[in-house]
Amino acid sequence: MSLYHEILKRYWGYDAFRDLQEEIITSIGEGKDTLGLMPTGGGKSITFQVPALAKEGMCLVITPLIALMKDQVENLKSRDIKAIAIYSGMTRQEIIVALENCIFGNYKFLYISPERLDTEIFRVKLRSMNISMITVDESHCISQWGYDFRPAYLKIAEIRELLPDIPVLALTATATPEVVKDIQQRLHFKKENVFRMSFERKNLAYIVRNTDNKTGEILHILNRMPGSSIIYVRNRKRTKETTLFLQREGITADFYHAGLNNDVKDLRQKRWQSGECRVMVATNAFGMGIDKPDVRTVIHLDLPDSPEAYFQEAGRAGRDGEKAYAIILYANSDKAALKKRISDTFPEKDYIKQVYEQLNYYYQMAMGDGLGCMFDFNLEDFCRRYKHFPVPADSALKILTQAGYIEYTDEQDNASRLLFTTRREELYKLREMGEQADLLIQTILRSYTGVFTDYAYIHEDSLAMRTGLTRQQIYDLLIVLAKRRILDYIPHKKTPYIIYKRERVELRHLQISKTVYEERKERYEARIKAMLEYVTSETACRSRMLLHYFGEKNEHNCEQCDTCINRKKNNGVTDSSYNVLRRQILEMLSVQQRTPADLARLIEADKEEIAAVIRFLLDKGEIQMEDGMLQTKNTTFANN
Known part of the structure; x- marks a missing residue:
């Protein structure tokens, strides 16, 4: 038995690795810079925890998810593995103690948020640490093409210069082809080295239901499909409203969002994981690091604003390999609501500058002061004082963070x-x-x-x-x-933080670059467009649409999403016949234009079936007809 298998068995009790885990572990164990693409539930943490335990020294783990960071540290400690974390909101004394322990305390893992990499105290202490490997979790955050770009991730390249011979393992569950390339370049990979798990989930049926009665549809789904469920909604208020509705209908349900204190969140999570509570109604704050294998349905009451976010959340269903369903409830009014998020997420530049100026008034910050200052921040109080709506004000602060003027951390519940x-x-x-x-x-x-x-x-x-x-x-x-x-x-304290990354500047010197604003807004709009194409398409296989978005080409339909089921009902063509006829038709039309009669004469098959497949390919947009002649057509995200 190899050392890696011994460690897996000793600390986790497993006899064998899951798909791709061992290949990634071997690659990073051999000192190669490695990128692992593993969908939600693929077992990412094992890929760095096992090789780190096999090496002398300590693994530096960079992750933006503070809640997940704390969970993993506690999980490792419960296995008698020494681990520690450093993140926003810790006092200077706490940080010093943690760093000293990393130098002298024989720790195996240091989890750190990317913003802390840039501090002088960390860089000084880092030189005395015995680092064996660097893990970059949620590595899509380093790419400006990624859906959750964080400027602090760009500092990782500087850390690599301080540790020139230390290999990097980058991990992510969602990355388009351009992001995959960008991650490796920005992390200064010596050589491209990517391990990809297929994003296809053969046991997961993707469904879109067009309905104006979403609560009635939820009841219909939950009554027809037994088992554990997650219902995702957009805001905190709706989590409670939906939960009360389900409870009145006799369904055990709880709600979960970032505004709850840790004890309440832990209790509700345990009740749901044990099966005592069937349904968790939650914002996107719920799900990271939660490994409940038997979730049968994930229902989206509101549309996510990107295929990346949807794929992660939907992927929490059916991790046990049994049949599960990812269902979006879509009303025509959702289109306008989703498009409104563009102006909410990217308010006008003049508005952003106004928020910056008022933030300085809020903290009585003098011109030229502020660098390194950290303050508790109450968004509600700030908005009340300066008459802002919370959503655009929150977005303005996040853009100021992207521009490098402040660091605005999410609400944290620190025990x-x-x-x-x-x-x-x-x-x-x-x-x-x-x-x-x-x-x-x-x-x-x-x-x-x-x-x-x-x-x-x-x-x-x-x-x-x-x-x-x-x-x-x-x-x-x-x-x-x-x-x-x-x-x-x-x-105990529960609050977000504002940390000044630069001294206060005059408004005429405040620069919000094209990269930070216009280019990010353009990509955000493209993701929303892709999401709307996904829910409004009535002919394309849902699974293939998602796989194509992430750069994975496949020639077969899933045969279990709503569009595949509707196609089978409408065409009366078997799955195998459809795939064969589709391939033959597309191959012939790629050579030259033909009439439907030509195809019927050249292909040895039932003429009704050929006609049905031609109609479906025309509806789907894979082929088009001009002057009675059929020809192939360039496909898009929605039509692949």
Whole structure:
């Protein structure tokens, strides 16, 4: 048994790797820069965790998903693997402790958000770390052609210069051909090296239902298709409304969005994963890192704004390989709503400049000041004070982030954490603190490990239950202990952050480049157009449309999406006959134009079947007729 298989069995309990995992692991293990394209649920984390455990030193994992980062660190710790994370919102003291542990603490994984790569403290400490490999998760974020470009990812190339001989493993679940090429160039791959899993999901049926009664359609689907389900909606308010509707109809359901606190999110996720709750109604905040194999239906009540986002969310259905359904409920009014997102996501440049100026007033930032300053940020309060609608204001702040003026982090729910700053032996001399303080200290030491070397996440409610004290008493005692410098205590806080990446500039010097604004807006519009083509097409195989978008050519229809089923009903042609006749017709027409009668004479098949396939290819747009002559036609995304 190879070392990789031994590690897989020891830490994860599996006897064999899944498709493509071993090939990627072998490639990065041999020191080759490697790009792995693996759809949602493909087991990406194994591809860097196993080779990192086989190597001396520590794996640097760069990822923008803070919630996923925390989950993976906790998951590794539960397997007795030393892992640590650094992200926006941590105090300088926490970051220093984490970095020192990476140098001296024999850690195997350092998870870090891309924005932290650019800090001086990180770059200084990095020189003393023994880095074995670099993993870039969600690597499509490095490409300006990607659907979620983040400027901070461009700093990874500079990190490579500091670690010239360290191989990079880039991972993503969604990348078009141009993005695949761009990722490798921007990460300075020594040689192109791509491992691709097919994006085809043979057990997953893609369905689009055109309906003005979406709630009624949800009931119809859930009553016909048993099993676990996710319903995706666009905003937080709608998660609750839809959940209450389902509960009134006797279906167990919960809602989930980024605005809930961690304890509530964890509880609801566990109830859904255990099957106690059947349906999770959620925004796109739900799903990352959640590996529930038996989801039978993923239903979209609102349209995603890109095929990439849809493919990821739909891909959470049927990970067990059993039949599952990804269903979009589409009303004609959705088209206008989706197009409105363009102006919401890319407000006018003058509006963006106004938001920047008001942000400076909000923090009383003087001209020339600000570089490196970090502030809690309350979007609701900001919008109320300056009379903005939240969606365009949020978009303006994100564009200012893209332009490099600020860093605007998403809302984070940071649990309370603490670190003992006194040595263990000195704690026993502190009896004068009183019985309650002594009881709390002893309970913390029994409940949490590593509290003398690293910040531990704690729950005041849990400590209250274990000690018999109230939550307020726990909080007050921890504040006292912190003031006495016995420990460092950071209470729970839930907030986004604004970090100034540059000093405040005058508005006439504020530059929002064509790359940041016009080119990104153009690509955003193209994705929305592709999404609308997907839901409005009535003839093209849904699976083939998605596969073609991601650069995967295939010659067969899925035979299980709504358009394939409708074609079979309407044409009366068997699947095998259709594929054979289609290929023959297209081959003949690629050579020269022909009449339908010519094709019927030249092809040995039932004439009714030939006529049915010709009609379908005309409807689908694969061929066209001019002056009675049939000819091939250039295909587009929607017609492939």
